[in-house]
Amino acid sequence: MHLLIRERTAEVQIRVKGDLKTAKGISLHADQAERLARAMYTGLATVKEATYNPLSFQDAQIAGYVLPRSGLTSVRIIRGPSWPAESGGGFLVARLQYEGTRREIDPCVARAAAKRLKLATPERPSGEFHLGRMGFTPLQVALIERIMRNPQGIFFVTGPTGSGKTTTLYEIMMELARQYPEQRLITIENPVEYPIQGSLQLSTESERFGEMLRMALRMDPDTILPSEIRGVEEAIAAFQAAQTGHRVPTTLHVNDPYEVFARLAGLDHVRLAPAMIAHHRLIIGLMAQRRVPILCPHCSVPLAQSGRRLPAYLLSALRTWGDLATVRARGDGCEHCDGSNIAHEQAIAEVVVTDEVLMHAVREGDVLRAARKHRAKPGADKPMIEHAIDLVFAGRLDPDDAEQKVEPIPVKELQ
Known part of the structure; x- marks a missing residue:
């Protein structure tokens, strides 16, 4: 069971058959969830640190006899702060340890819990892969x-x-x-x-x-x-x-x-x-x-007109990759790029x-x-440098920037 405490609200999630499900039937404000986490730690846990500390990561264990008719032998707890911690964010994860057959679970308790939980797949974030x-x-x-x-x-x-x-x-x-x-x-x-x-x-x-x-x-x-x-x-x-x-x-x-x-x-x-x-x-x-x-694209200039002197080794290496007529260099800046x-x-x-x-x-x-x-x-x-060279010969990347940001442009190997 996962208790996720955010800035204003909280969410309970339960792993069922390998997947996390949100308990839609449980609605908690952040302060209610914090009190629940504190109560589980201080009131139910039988093995724990002496003091509950909201800003520390803490382990605890609840013995099975504390939760009669649940079929549990123990509950292992880990809790602590999580984003946004400065606004009260935190979590509690409770790992439920059952008897091998779970036959000790009271069926009335199980039916009531299932009716209350109303499990659903967690909300899928919006957006696209950018x-x-x-x-x-x-x-x-x-x-x-x-x-x-x-x-x-x-x-x-x-x-x-x-x-x-x-x-x-x-x-x-x-x-x-x-x-x-x-x-x-x-x-x-x-x-x-x-x-x-x-x-x-x-x-x-x-x-x-x-x-x-x-x-x-x-x-x-x-x-x-x-x-x-x-x-x-x-x-x-x-x-x-x-x-x-x-x-x-x-x-x-x-x-x-x-x-x-x-x-x-x-x-x-x-x-x-x-x-x-x-x-x-x-x-x-x-x-x-x-x-x-x-x-x-508005102020870049052809390499031959840039007035910049590139070292001979770089020009020689570039020529093994293609025609320098398509290569462009940084210009003086313009209104479209704010002079950059x-x-x-x-x-x-x-x-x-x-x-x-x-x-x-x-x-x-x-x-x-x-x-x-x-x-x-x-x-x-x-290799990454070859992607940079593609940009150079597309007139989009200054060859000097390719070397400074990636690595020296090599001589193209004969296939």
Whole structure:
């Protein structure tokens, strides 16, 4: 049973046959729900901390004899603050432990409860999947959807600070909430940046991420999003969550999606070695992302007329990719772009759906060869820099910006 306390109202949800259902017959104001949580903790729990603290995460247990005729041997409780915590937000999750056959349940109690609850599928959030508008290609959107349809496994979104990882994960979590309103989504953030309807959002200090991840496993989750993996403890906790049947999208600060394996091994070369983690049902996807400035179409100028001097190596590399006549550069700015010479920013990315062949090559230790073979597969995404080069030759991205925001433009390899 889940008690979700928001700013003004509260909601009771019950997991029935694997799916969360909203108890429509129970209407609670936030203050009523808070009193209910306090009463369950202080009045019914037989194993608990001495003091109820609304702003702390607390465990408790209600013995079965406290709830006669229920058929319960015990009720395990975890409760604490959740978004919007500053306005009284919180949660209580009660895991009901029944006798093996449940024959001790009083039928009168069961009928009365069923009549009162009026269970229904939780409200589905409105909106659409906006990754395409953010700059992701149709292939990338399809690959991300394929990754997130996996019910368990880790999806690493990588990139430096400011590359748009958080915004992308927010869009993914919103789409999961729309597709699977009957599932519990939990985020662990520092702090909560975007509200996600229907989810439990927990705020904590970065040094407690590993502890919070392990705690979230006791909150009846389907998806757990730790906003960032920084250290060994949260990395191991994330893999434990994936191994126990949970979907775990998260971020990691590396530049290339295939650098994930070296970064994790650097945290713990034994427990996080490729031999231990490089399995396609454990790591289900990888993605690298950047944000690049798109030229204002009204004031951008042909590269040859820009008056800027690009280094010889860059011009030489560009010529291996196409005709420089289509390449444009930043202009002086105009009224359409408020003098910025930039129309907007958009995401560019590389999305990798892992498979057995890729992960076997990673375990063998040749990650570069594994990446090349995977990128050559039909239906696979191409490197992020090649998406940037496409924008350069479409006249939408200054080649200097492509290098500054992504990586140096390479010489095109002969096929």
